[in-house]
Amino acid sequence: MEHPELLALLSRPAPEVAPRLLGALFGHRTADGLVTVRITEIEAYGGPAGSDLPDPGAHTYRGPTRRNASMFGPPGHVYVYFTYGMHHAVNLVCRPRGVAGGCLVRAGEVVEGLELARGRRARGSRAVDDALARGPGNLAKALGIDLAHDGAPLATGDRPGAHGPAHGFFLRPPTRPAESVSGPRTGVSGPGGTPEYPWRWWIPGEPTVSPYRRAVPRRRP
Template identity: 55%
Template sequence: MTVPLHDLLLAPAPDVAPRLLDAVLVCAREGGTVALRLTELEAYGGQHDSDLPDPGAHTYRGRTARNASMFGPPGHVYVYFTYGLHHAVNFVCRPEGTGGGILIRAGEVVLGEETATRRRLTTRSTVPPFAGLARGPGNAAQALGLDREDDGATLLDLGAARDPVARAREEVDSRTQLPWTGLVLPEEAAGDVVVTARTGVSGEGGTDAFPWRFALRGDPTVSPYRKAAVKRRRTR
């Protein structure tokens, strides 16, 4: 029996993330609709005094105005602006008041390729290859059309399907009121999953102590893995 999305997201992010691979995220907006099959995700835990302390997470030092959505109820999205360059999108996990989330690192655009390409071209001069349309957190957020205004938005439970892409298309055709964001789960968990330390996370949070990056093995949309270098203190 498939667990409802809200109940699934009550669990810690490292447990949930593998289950979301091959799920399809749909973002329907006035400017166009894009659906993304999720192929690479990273899990993030909570603050330093929680049951899952994570020095690589925005939640580690507690709740702030910026990360408040990460402490909200499950079934919402947390969108932040990073490095002054791009946005990144997370699914909020854990019960309300307990920080946790799953970062979208990459996916395959399965609906709305023209819309996704148009959005990507607002910050680049050449058309990206299809496999690279939503490769990388910033590119995924841009292709989906999500930014800080979507922080805290409800994530609709679109059920589970043997063919999540087909279900996503049905939902897009049947819903007329915009905007909305929803997720279709695959009926069965993805089979061949690569598990590594997270990429681009500095310090302890980027080490093998946190093997919380999950990707579909061999999928062309997955970003190249680059293990973060751990900074060591200089000694005299």
């Protein structure tokens, strides 16, 4: 990434970055075309125990692994993971190389590539347009993101195919901060899901925002 202002923003701790990305345009161009969302909901995640921003709700809490390596930098890349055996989710990586942090993009409004996003729904399923990118799994599906994109770089803030790569990601922060509300993160169990970590931000009154759900403890068979 060569965009100095965006790189400077993404080099900061995720709880500082996340609310400033509400209203940002986040896009992904594939061979099928370009889909862009306006980010309406986002969560921040920190680093391992003993770091300057320990986060018991983060994948990085127990240190680097093959799975979470992208969360340890450099900034300006994406971290993609697979969860619940069915969904992908995408994070925008923050902090300098070696320092873990990222912002999970939870929801967005599809503002470009609407027909392509609709076509990526599971066969036979229907969803109103407000729900196409509501929730991290739906957002990743709308944007055509899977594990093959883990670690991919963001473009310099321009659309791929314009001044960036023909295929790939771009991120363009808003010119002015969006109005926001914060609260506990969705579905995070243990200490990381408590009010002490109000690291979920969303645009109030926005119909694309996903409903808050507490973590449900898993019962052992």
